[in-house]
Structure formats: structure tokens, C-alpha cells
Amino acid sequence: MKFISWNVNGFRAVLGKGFSDYFDSCGADFFCLQETKMQEGQADFAPDGYHVYYHSAHRKGYSGTAVFARTPPMSVAYGLSDLHADEGRVITMEYPDFYLVNCYVPNAQPELKRIAYRMEFEDDMRAHLVALDKVKPVIYCGDLNVAHNEIDLRHPKTNRGNPGFSDQERGKMTELLSAGFTDTFRLLYPDKTDAYTWWSYLTSARKTNAGWRIDYFVVSDRLGEKIHDATIHADIMGSDHCPVGLDIAL
Numbered sequence: 001m002k003f004i005s006w007n008v009n010g011f012r013a014v015l016g017k018g019f020s021d022y023f024d025s026c027g028a029d030f031f032c033l034q035e036t037k038m039q040e041g042q043a044d045f046a047p048d049g050y051h052v053y054y055h056s057a058h059r060k061g062y063s064g065t066a067v068f069a070r071t072p073p074m075s076v077a078y079g080l081s082d083l084h085a086d087e088g089r090v091i092t093m094e095y096p097d098f099y100l101v102n103c104y105v106p107n108a109q110p111e112l113k114r115i116a117y118r119m120e121f122e123d124d125m126r127a128h129l130v131a132l133d134k135v136k137p138v139i140y141c142g143d144l145n146v147a148h149n150e151i152d153l154r155h156p157k158t159n160r161g162n163p164g165f166s167d168q169e170r171g172k173m174t175e176l177l178s179a180g181f182t183d184t185f186r187l188l189y190p191d192k193t194d195a196y197t198w199w200s201y202l203t204s205a206r207k208t209n210a211g212w213r214i215d216y217f218v219v220s221d222r223l224g225e226k227i228h229d230a231t232i233h234a235d236i237m238g239s240d241h242c243p244v245g246l247d248i249a250l
Contacts, residue, residue, distance in 0.1 A: 001029045001030075001247070001248055001249070001250045002026070002027065002028045002029050002030075002245065002246070002247050003028060003029065003030045003031075003032070003100075003139065003141065003217065003245065003246040003247075003248070004026050004028040004030070004031045004032065004243050004244070004245050005032040005033075005034070005102070005141040005142055005143075005215060005216075005217065005243065005244050005245075005246075006031075006032070006033055006034070006215075006236075006239065006241065006242070006243035006244070007033075007034040007035045007104065007142070007143040007198075007215060007239060007240075007241035008033050008034070008035060008036065008238070008239050008241075009035050009037070009239040009240055009241065010035065010036070010037040010038075010239075011033060011036040011037065011038055011043050011045075011064075011066070012037070012038055012042060012043050013037075013238075014238045014239055015043060015044070015045055017237065017238035018237075018238060019045075019238060020045065020047075022236055022238075022243075023047060023068075024047075026245075028068075028245075029069070029070050029071070030067060030068070030069050030070070030100060031050075031067070031068040031069075032065070032066070032067050032068075032091075032100075032102040032141050032142060033065060033066040033067070033068075033102075034064075034065050034102070034103070034104035034142050034143045035063060035064065035104055035143065036054070036056070036063075036064035036065060036066050036088075037061050037062060037063070037064055038056065038061070038064060039056045039060060040054040040056055047068060049070060050068040050069060050070060051068070051069050051070075051071075051072045052066065052067070052068050052069075053066065053067045053069070053076055053091055053093070054066045055078045055079070055088045055089070055090065055091050056088045057086065057087045057088035057089075058086045058087075058088075059086075059087070062087070062088075063087045063088045063089060063104060064088040064104070065088055065089060065090065065091050065102050065103070065104050065142070066091075066102075067091050067093065067100070067102050069093065069100075071095070073093035073094050073095055073100075074094045074095060074096065075093070075094045076091065076092065076093050076094070077091075077092045078090070078091055078092075080121070080124055080125060080128060081124055083120070083124070084121055084124060087106070088104075089103060089104045089105070089106065089121075090102070090103050090104075090125075091103075092128075092132070097136060097137070097250055098136055098137045098138065098139055098223075098250055099132045099135075099136060099137070099138045099139070100138075100139050100141075101128070101129065101132070101138060101139070101140045101141070101142075102141055102142050103125065103140065103141070103142040103143075103144065104142055104143050105118075105121065105122075105125070105142065105143060105144045105145040105146070106118050106121055106145070107145050107163055107164070108145070108163040108164070108166060108168075108169060109163060110163065112161075112163060112166060112168075115166065115168055115169075118168075118169065119168060119172065122169075122172035122175075122176075123172075125176075126172070126175060126176050126179055129176070129179075129181065130179055130180065133180055133181075133220050137219065137220040137222055137223045138181070138219065138220045139217065139218075139219050139220075139223070139246070139248075140181070140216075140217070140218040140219070141216065141217045141218070141244075141246070142215065142216070143198075143214060143215050143241065144173070144214060144215070144216050144218075145163075145164055145169070145214055146164055146165070146169040146170060146172070146173050146214060147159075147164055147165050147170075147212045147213055147214055148170055148173045148174070148183065148186075148213075149170070151191075151192075151193060152196075152212065152213040152214075153165060153196070153211070153212040153213065154194075154196070154205075154209065154210040154211060154212075155210065164212060164214055165212075176218065177218070180220060180221050181218050181219065181220060181221060182218065182219055182220070182221050182223070182224050183216060183218055184216075184217045184218065184219055184224075184227055184230035184246055185213070185216070185217070185230040185232070185244070187224055187227065187230070188227065188229065188230050189230070194209055195213055195232055195234075196209065196211025196212055196213050196232070196234070197211070197212070197213050197214060197215035197232055197234075197241055197242050197244055198211055198212045198213075198214050198215065198240060198241045198242075199211040199212075199240060200240070201240050206240075209234075213232075214241075215241055215242075215243075215244045216244065217230060217244060217245075217246040219246075219248070223248065223250075226248050226249045226250065227246070227247070227248050228247040228248060228249065229245075229246075229247045230244070230245070230246055230247075231244065231245040231246075231247075232244050232245075233245060
């Protein structure tokens, strides 16, 4: 089974940059989007053979997630709790053998102005995933907005304490993985360097691959042996992020 996740930084914008061709070439069973920046019905994209699920922020042009699925879920839930319901960040889909959770984790913002909310979100998300995992295995994907370890960004020393590489955010990722979950890419490629999924537009960082790996597929530990591959599609343009993939036997 093939999963793709991509922070498109504006779905309507990326549709004009070859998104449809990439989507068709993937042949994904599930294609998850983050930062759609739109309301449902504003994008002219309805691929044959897929069911689509949008979760839009109340604030127009902000945040938002979506999932294109070949198979409709048994159930679908939007949001995380009443505290995290208005920014369109989470879609949870139940299937017979697993849960799929697509997430756009809040950015801590410059000077970590939103770190308190980020920590609350992380705790609530971890509790959500642990509760699901008690029922059946979980596939958690999206822009998780954290480079977990120094290997996951080009310039760790100068970025220490910045949003996405603060001790607090990295610690929450460690807590999640310690709660029964696996970073699929690092499971297969523990020592691979220069493997990034986001590059700042402001510094033309993509040209020199001065990036960060902040987009993930994280799965229940017991799914680890079923993973065929975890991929980073750094050659796909159109956003400041690139797509990431998971091939898994389910």
C-alpha cells in the first residue's frame, strides 16, 4: 500500500505547478496534503477513483489539510479536540486494519511565541495517537514541524533553539517515539545525511540543499516489519516542502 504526504503551501497554487501530473504518476492509495490554504470547493481537482476529505481552517487562506483516498474509510473525524478544532490541522480516518492520521502541526513561531500552544497540541496529539494505537495500528503523517535530531537539518548549531529545532519541540518528538511509535525514514536510513523535506524560500536554500527534515511518516512500532520503503521526493518542486512517501504491506 502506498502513501504520499505533502505540505503544498497552498493547494490552488500548486495545482498550477504540475501537481496533477505528479499525483497521477504516484499511483498512491492515500495522498495527504497539509497547508492547503483554502476552503472546500475552491480547488478544481477531482481525480477519478479517489474519495476526498478536506478539513479547512475557519480563517480563510490559512492552514488546512486534505486526504485523497482510493478506499473510503469506515469513519472520519476532523480536528483533535475542541481546543484544536478551528485551524483545519487534523484528519483521522479509520480502516479495518489501521488508522490514518494526517496532521499539520502548528509552528512555534519566531522567538517561540506560540510554544505553549505547540506543547499543548503535542501532548493532545500524542494522547490521541496512543488511544488509537490501543485499538489498531496507526499511520501518522504530515508536516510535523520539527527536525528531531542534528542529522535532520543542515545547520543544527546555528538553529538550536529556533522554531522547529527547539529543545522543547525535539523533546516532544522523543516522547512520541518513546510511546510506541517509529520514525519510518530513520528506521530504514538511520545514518543518511542531506535528506531534507523543507527549504527556506528566503535564503534560496534549496539550491544548496540547506534544508530540514520536518515531514514524516510515523507508525506504530508493530508496523515496522511491514515497511517496504520510506522515501523523500526532493526532486518534486512546487512548494517549499517536497513530498514524502511510505510503502507498507497492510
